[in-house]
Amino acid sequence: MRTITTQEITKAIKEMCIEANHTLSPDMKAVFQAASQKEESPLGKKILDQLEENLIIAGQDMIPICQDTGMAVVFIQLGQEVHIQGGSLTDAVNQGVREGYAEGYLRKSVVSDPIERVNTKDNTPAVIHYEVIEGEALHITVAPKGFGSENMSRVFMLKPADGIEGVKESILTAVKDAGPNACPPMVVGVGIGGTFEKCALMAKHALTRNLEEPSPVPYVRQLEEEMLEKINGLGIGPGGLGGTVTALAVNIETYPTHIAGLPVAVNICCHVNRHVNRML
Amino acid sequence: MEQHIQAPVTREKIENLKAGDYIYLSGTIYTARDAAHKRMQETLDQGKELPFSVKGNVIYYMGPSPARQGRPIGSAGPTTASRMDRYTPTLLDMGLGAMIGKGKRSQEVIDAIIRNKAVYFAAIGGAGAILSKCILSSEVIAYEDLGTEAIRRLEVKNLPVVVVIDSQGNNLYETAILEFCTGGNK
Numbered sequence: 001m002r003t004i005t006t007q008e009i010t011k012a013i014k015e016m017c018i019e020a021n022h023t024l025s026p027d028m029k030a031v032f033q034a035a036s037q038k039e040e041s042p043l044g045k046k047i048l049d050q051l052e053e054n055l056i057i058a059g060q061d062m063i064p065i066c067q068d069t070g071m072a073v074v075f076i077q078l079g080q081e082v083h084i085q086g087g088s089l090t091d092a093v094n095q096g097v098r099e100g101y102a103e104g105y106l107r108k109s110v111v112s113d114p115i116e117r118v119n120t121k122d123n124t125p126a127v128i129h130y131e132v133i134e135g136e137a138l139h140i141t142v143a144p145k146g147f148g149s150e151n152m153s154r155v156f157m158l159k160p161a162d163g164i165e166g167v168k169e170s171i172l173t174a175v176k177d178a179g180p181n182a183c184p185p186m187v188v189g190v191g192i193g194g195t196f197e198k199c200a201l202m203a204k205h206a207l208t209r210n211l212e213e214p215s216p217v218p219y220v221r222q223l224e225e226e227m228l229e230k231i232n233g234l235g236i237g238p239g240g241l242g243g244t245v246t247a248l249a250v251n252i253e254t255y256p257t258h259i260a261g262l263p264v265a266v267n268i269c270c271h272v273n274r275h276v277n278r279m280l
Numbered sequence: 281m282e283q284h285i286q287a288p289v290t291r292e293k294i295e296n297l298k299a300g301d302y303i304y305l306s307g308t309i310y311t312a313r314d315a316a317h318k319r320m321q322e323t324l325d326q327g328k329e330l331p332f333s334v335k336g337n338v339i340y341y342m343g344p345s346p347a348r349q350g351r352p353i354g355s356a357g358p359t360t361a362s363r364m365d366r367y368t369p370t371l372l373d374m375g376l377g378a379m380i381g382k383g384k385r386s387q388e389v390i391d392a393i394i395r396n397k398a399v400y401f402a403a404i405g406g407a408g409a410i411l412s413k414c415i416l417s418s419e420v421i422a423y424e425d426l427g428t429e430a431i432r433r434l435e436v437k438n439l440p441v442v443v444v445i446d447s448q449g450n451n452l453y454e455t456a457i458l459e460f461c462t463g464g465n466k
Contacts, residue, residue: 040460041456041459041460043302043442043456044460047404050404050407050410050440051404051406051407053410054404054406054407054408054409054410055409057409057410057413058355058409061409062348063345063348063354063355063408063409063412064345064354064355064408064409065355065406065408065409066355066357066405066406066407066408067342067343067344067345067354067355067356067357067408067428068343068357068359068408069345069355105345105346105347105348105354106345106346107343107344107345107346107354107355107428108427108428109343109428117315119426119427119429121427146406148359148360148382148383148405151360179383179384179453179457180382180383180384180402180405180453181360181362181382181383181384183382183405183406233461233462234457234461235456235457235458235459235460235461235462236457237456237457237460239382239402239404239405239442240382240383240402240453240456240457241402241442241444241452241453241456242452242455242456242457242459242460243456243460244460270405270406271406272406
């Protein structure tokens, strides 16, 4: 049994919210640089250069990379040997978001109700996904999600007979429809299998996976490579203004599913694919 | 073609802009996004005056992050324009000169752009830090209770934007893709 206090958790979440909104992870920077060299459109190249400069300014001057500092999506893997002391874990996470968005001069973009739409003024609540795992560690991933790209995400409930070709078509349809709205070059997270909600959650989680590490499953890795090439062949390009770099990466997760179904979720993220990991 | 444009804009200037032109915009512009557009529409429905005259003016679809001390504004990039489509034709018919956003527009908006000889610019989505450097001052002029969604008057210098839909309805999002498309999108 190990004890972790809610204060430690709040502090970690606060720092992670601020870090995620000002500095992209090394894998994002790496795929960005690789993409810049591949872009064939002069305007596309110019936009990619400006986006790289934007990242430098954001880090140096502490200006958020994007004004949409997102809704805070938090993945928590809680070791079953951990005892949380000092109150509710969920409250501790939300307090961290509250403090991070205030102290980090981040935009408060959350409304308390989807219809009544009154801003909560502190960017809470976060969307928190809990998973209980073995051991006595607490793994936290903070992934602030912008809604320009979130709005272009899709779930397709395919038939088993649609097979892998159906999956490919679904991914391409989502990306084509997203076009310039999703702030390309995008990162495409895909969940295949499970149930309606499980595939969506996998698609979201896939966006937090290291972009330089392909899937360990051979056919999935192949699919990731093939889809990246097909997406870049759409011509959408940086900013949607034409070019050969439409996506920076395609990350896919899979899960067992029902004999009657083939759910596919496509969660699109812009080039500001923010994710910070920490283990307590 | 690269051009420098001053806001507010004249119809004559707008008619010279072609889809694909790279523009450096300077002068006075206004911010408004979802909630401000909804409120402007309600204001018009009640027969009242808008908080600023849209005639010849430029609306930037943008809700900034908070400014740190000593700075005019925080991160300040464009938001998705299509969410404003429902309200836009009315504003264009009232004389709105130009809009800055990102992403596709509805056919109704494109028709209103042509009808009124207006223009739709795209700024680079997700480049809020660099774009904030082009904003010299920012002042909330209406709907302060909406926080980031309040209407702001901005003084901008050399704000980089691209003409996406020009006054004749040419649409860069459609034409530029064809040039680089290698497969299934044609």
